[in-house]
Amino acid sequence: MIRDAALEALPVRSALPALRSALDAGGVAVLVAPPGTGKTTLVPLFLAGLLGGDGPVRRVVVAEPRRIAARAAARRMAWLLGERVGERVGFTVRGERAVGPRTVVEVVTTGVLVQRLQRDQELAGVDVVLLDEVHERHLDADTVAAFLWDVRETLRPELELVAASATTDAEGWSALLGGAPVVTAEGASFPVETVWAPPARPVRPPHGMRVDPALLTHVASVVRRALAERSGDVLCFLPGVGEIARVAGLLGALGDVEVLQVHGRAPAAVQDAVLSPGGRRRVVLATAVAESSLTVPGVRVVVDAGLAREPRVDHARGLSALTTVRASRASGTQRAGRAGREAPGFVYRCWDEAEDARLSRFPSPEIKVADLTAFALQAACWGSPDASGLALLDAPPAGAMAAAREVLTAVGAVEPDSGRVTDRGRRLSRLGLHPRLGRALLDAAPVVTARRAAEAVALLSEEPPREYGDDLAGALRAARRGGDAYAGRWRQEVRRLSSLAGDSAPEGTGGGPAPARGQAGDEYVVGVVAALAFPERIARKDKGSWLMVSGTRAEAGDGSALRDAAWVAVAVADRPVGAGHARVRLGAVVDEDVARWAAGSLYGEGDEVAWAGGELVARHVERLGAVELAVRPIRDPAPGLVREGLLEGLRREGVGLLRWDREARGLRERLAFLRHQLGDPWPDVSDAALLARADEWLEPELGAARRRADLGRIDAGRALTRLLPWAGGEAARLDELAPERLEVPSGSRIRVDYGDPERPVLAVKLQEMFGLQETPRLAGVPVLVHLLSPAGRPAAVTADLASFWREGYRAVRADLRGRYPKHPWPEDPAAAEATRYTNARLRR
Structure with missing residues (x-):
């Protein structure tokens, strides 16, 4: 029996005629409807023709980003029709399916729909696809949308497509779907008052998966405050399962208030309890799963910790994982709206109001940040x-x-x-696994049996609870005997993967024959699987930590069962705040045979010459990536290797390893001055530029060098002349544009200091410049003249001699002629004869 009253109360009903018109006109539409309006439940029933009327019944597929949302949506629609799930409304998620011969509305996860499209691009028998919660920008959802648009354009133009969003990113989706009409449904939410509830003292920002315990303590206190100040159920948003468990523990017993924990791993019974109002007041601790996909009845208060989890990948370290970030303003709006679904409500935000404007507007699209x-x-x-x-x-x-x-x-x-x-x-691609885990399943099955391989892969496809430990073998035994929700899902996935693995022949490992099957205990099984899945994360103990094949160093956590292992395969790692190395959160003990087999494609051997300890070291090395397996010294390495080793030394320690006498340093400074003032064709003589052009200016000297001491014998000045612009003839103007010395009026030739490329400096005794009106210029730049006393001490600095003779000389003369009476101090220096001598010498 259809529950007409419940259907009539859903606000999206008013938008259904416009949606039908848009689809009739072009077959595509973007539906914008706030949470709680019925876009996930009423719209599919309407599109399928299950609400009465004379139209034909059509098959509709609804794609949800999460399993919990898919199940909940199917249950709600079945309830609205007065039926059980599996009749006219069903669902399919990985490892679970509830559909029957009468099913016309099927709710699936976006991941399931990707797999279905790969098997059947036409989606035979499907009339409409509704992509729900597209604003969340999950990677599978973006992929499904792209595939479906391709299907409409090339195979099935009659397939109708609706992109449904709870926020207003409608323009982008409309343009993506060929200018699809945007249909907007008004929400029926009630006003929500914001209460700013920042911690009394600053808390550390999130890092990796870590959340400051002080913030979680504060969130628990805000939940208690909300219970005391307001009525109704409280929905508290936290970033992950660990934080939910921590806050639940901090809350403890709350009298007659029931504490529920809802997340993707929660048992179905708990999920059902959250979605069904009860007699007791409730505190629901939830991840972002409750932002838009689920309606939690009875909620009048939201407590928002302001954090979310997003995928990140560090390509340099070969590590990828979820990381904790500040939730976006759009997420904050979604979360707050949960308090106003059924009546006016309140949102307690656990941060300062001034911080809110600095938050990002939207969550990061997974395609931008994920593996x-x-x-x-x-x-x-x-x-x-x-x-x-x-x-x-x-x-x-x-x-x-x-x-x-x-x-x-x-x-x-x-x-x-x-x-x-x-x-x-x-x-x-058909395994429903990350390709790394798929490779491990197929290649490990012939070695350890399909069932044993499936057990280990299932353990890696959904990371086990922290209490299972960081040793995969121990975690495997815990899952086998476990009675928790994770163990139940693990067993279900093992059955699925066992059937998919079948009889496989290992291929693509590149490491020769597989290790013997007779050793297949738990430690061996998980080691083989982890090594095949993450060959670049196989690591050997080296200097107190493990060195991965990728070059990243890792350490075990306190009390780790892996601590004493010589070889490990790292499945999950993070980097704690302030730590220099990654920390192994989940790994398996392996031996060198397994390491060589699984990472066979990364094996190499040969002669290497490296710069170590300030000197060249020549060795023959067998290695797996960065891990050295065997090393022996060699006496006569190839000249090319020696040359590369010497260049490495120059890169590390700089061109100062060469011999730079006064003339060489002076030439380099002169060239740097000309480069700065005139640019090309004068060469860049910075360290980086000189190293980049080593082939041009250090040959043949570099080719003849064999050790560090040989570098110190290379005359850098002579080598540097090879970079002068000889081809265009400009090199001949070096002494004209930037002479090493300048002749002054006294006849002396004074060395010019080019240490500052902005302006050369000429340090000369004042009497030697008498009679010179114009300041010398080099490459068009006035020289900065340091006028010295007879004792060689600075007396004045000028870049304008004429002005100095008129205005500055009088004060210098008054100060110095009493101390140096034997030297000439004419009243008119501009007309006087320059000299390097005293008055007594002049009289002779």
């Missing part, structure tokens, strides 16, 4: 390896796509040159 390996594989399977042919709101960053291509090439998923997907890549 793009899985996306790149899906794009390659779709026929667009570089994603340039896909309709995307934001183009994927070139660096992230290049890193993704490297991983896909290494696991044999794409061809090295063209980027086209291989048969192995297509198989990997």
